[in-house]
Amino acid sequence: MVRKIGFGLIWLGFITYAFLFAPPNDPNTSELIKNMLVFQWEGINPLVIALFNLLGIWALIYTAVILMDGRGQKVRAWPFAIASVGVGAFAILPYLALRDPNPQFEGKKSLLIKILDSHLTGMAAALIAGALIVYGLQGDWANFVQQWHSSRFIHVMSLDFCMLGLIFPSLLGDDMARRGWKNHQLFWLFALIPFFGPLVYLSVRPPLPDTEIKN
Structure with missing residues (x-):
């Protein structure tokens, strides 16, 4: 219960900060998002483009864990997985507040779970993430800081990226247990290496x- 309350408070605090204390909303934000979604990247700082797309990789990482974790939970995981594509940790934190520990997996794997469970999915995501980071490093850091x-x-997108990294270990232990993988050293290795550990x-x-x- 303490764990659930803790995640609930973090979620409320994150929402409060995003809407009350973060910098004001830029009127050009909608146009910026639209242009990034349709790959009209001319004139956009590569750091912003990379960060925006890396949040999509985070959504894939979490989907590849919480859909398995959701098997046996009272709360369905898939709505949170879908929402995380658009709002990141704002969708994952309430799931963490509602879920129970679940170190087991029973039943047949669906086609989607088989795809997400494949090593090829993880390796493809890692390659895409690496390419995005290389692309982003060509950006203008001074301009990014000014926009932050x-x-x-x-501002909030940057904090969202960091938050997703901080809360991932809360799901990692159960996912390793579901696979019979009991290794504390590897747990901390995957948990503490930023972004690429997962x-x-x-x-x-x-x-x-x-x-x-x-039955």
């Missing part, structure tokens, strides 16, 4: 068991 201080979208984990974790549901 003046644009709510850039991607390496998806690329090397043992597959889930595929068993019939017991």
Whole structure:
């Protein structure tokens, strides 16, 4: 219960900060998002483009964990997974506040879970993330810092990226247990390496068991 209350308070605090204390909303934000979605990147700082797309990689990472975790939960995981594509940690934090510990997986794996459980998915995500980071490093850091201080979208997007990294270990232990992988050293390795720790984990974790549901 303490764990659930803690995540609930973090979620409320994050929302409060984003809407009351973050920099004001830039009137050009909607146009910026639209242009990034349709790949009209001319004139946009590569750092902003990279960060925006790396949040999509985070959504994939979390989807590849919480859909398995959701099997056996009272709360369905898929609405939170879908919402995380658009709002990141604002969708994951309430799931963490509502879920119960779940170190088991029972039943047949669906096609989607098989795809997300594949090492190829993790490796592809890691390669795309690496390419995005290389692209982003060509950006203008001074301009990014200026936007971080003046644009709510850039400011909150940056904090969202960091928050997703901080809360990932809360799901990692159960996911390793579902796979019979009990190694505390590897847990901390995957948990403490920023961003790429979870991607390496998806690329090397043992597959889930595929068993019939017991009556």
